Amino acid sequence: MENRNSTSDFILLGLLVNNKATGVVFAGIFTIFAVAVTANLVMIFLIKVDSRLHTPMYFLLSQLSIMDTLFICTTVPKLLVDMVSKEKTISFVACGIQIFLYLTMIGSEFFLLGLMAYDRYVAVCNPLRYPVLMNRRVCLLLAAGAWFGGSLDGFLLTPVTMTFPYCGSRSINHFFCEIPAVLRLACADTSLYETLMYSCCVLMLLIPISIISTSYTLILLTVHRMRSVEGRRKAFTTCSSHLTVVSIFYGAAFYNYVLPQSFHTPEQDKVVSAFYTMVTPMLNPLIYSLRNKDVMGAFKKIFAQCLSIQNVSTIYA
Template identity: 70%
Template sequence: MEAVLQNSTDFVLLGLITHPTLPELVFAVVFSIFVVAVTANMVMVLLIHVDSRLHTPMYFLLSQLSIMDTVYICITVPKMLHDLLSKEKTISFLGCALQIFFYLTLIGGEFFLLGFMAYDRYVAVCNPLRYPLLMNRKICLFMVLGSWVGGSLDGFMLTPVTMSFPYCGSRKINHFFCEIPAVLKLSCIDTSLYETLMYACCVLMLLIPISVISVSYTRILITVHRMNSAEGRRKAFATCSSHIMVVSIFYGAAFYTNVLPHSYHTPEKDKIVSAFYTILTPMLNPLIYSLRNKDVASALRRMLQSHAFFQRVAAKDVSRKY
């Protein structure tokens, strides 16, 4: 089989756990997280779409975050689940390139979107009277488009270069998806210059939204500190707390992956961190916003009550017919 793989352009994904003793159990856990993540994000998008009370810039940006998370988890997890129960764990050269491109696009898009969401919170807390002007529909659409375009630039720049290196040795990627550092380890030429340039690019990608987030929350803290009303402070904290939690989780994992030097990395650590922000984060984001946000919780309760009401009406109509 090794000889066949060496003459093939396909790669082999060794998985999150190289030789799991209970692959069915790992499959069940990952599949459960996947279902919860996709369901929670789709419910969030549906709520924001159908409930007029959520037709605000903040929730419009949140719906885009849910869409990104849904696509994000669908890039890696279905293949991972298939490999857990399959003897053939191969991924084609094109499939690997597509995974890298969409992964880079979506993670870059989330970097920028979370930065724009911090600016939205800054305007809401510090300039509430000008909020309709500073966060109008055109500006929101520009933010969303800018996030997608900014993320895709990263994908368009790094994916072709990564896949242009010769991979003439082992085709076994010690990962559960085609993440660039794991793929580059298989190259039979020196990639250190490219890795340095890629490191600088990733740091720059992180610095731009982090700067926006830092400035926004610094201004928010100053404004909250100057508030005389305890109720005003509580509302400001409630407005920002969910976003702060999501930013902390997402950027914490991104900092390890993209900023820490290679000496701090091991294949096992890299896979655990990657699993955290590719599998767990898409599930946690909508749960954080729904559990800590009264507007979302109220919208969900209204939707469930409306669904139950229509079910009762339908049941009564059926009983009358008979």
């Protein structure tokens, strides 16, 4: 095996290897990327400018949109460039940065989705104490905790991954530097590290899942005791969007990071990774906006104001 410097470039083989439908796939991925970034930025903008959305739930939702925007921008632009370029290399440093960013974003989103479930629990089960229990200071601490937890995962795993010696083939059978795909190229025993990483991922999943399970169990008990049909409907509407996002995101993460590697193939890993790095950042804002009257109301209000300004400009032009 040919020894090479550990700082040499890696080669990303991409999402689809030797596929003739590259143009169609490129168009599809670019569309998903454009919709995801636009939808999340619009969500952030609406929450910022509409005073009716200045509540803890929407503050946490704006943090989710920021995470999703950074998450999809970590992997997809490089993928799109590689699909139209002959050079599909990524430097050793850039690979490490990509690993750190995606670990930080996915870890932060794990924790944030758990904290959003706690917010729903307080809103449904303790509505009178909600302004006190979820005041601005608490919201800022919760958001900071989610970001810190995710970045801690990145700071712990990235340096260890990049200190392994990589020799021989530099071709990563993936469309971005995901740790399991990178470790396949290491010319050293990584079994202990993979076990520790597996334990870390399980722990990071168990903490928010425990919060989500407990919160929604208490919510269901509270809703069951409600006599008002309207109250039940509002509670289910409020929680259903969050549960949909949680199911999609955690399902993909469970496959990639909890299911033993013996059940994986490189092709399946790439498909699942594409799902949670591209599709979920696009679906999250659409799920929350299309099923939320407040968000749609804010959008219609801003849109009407823009049309009004445009009409005035046309009259005076």
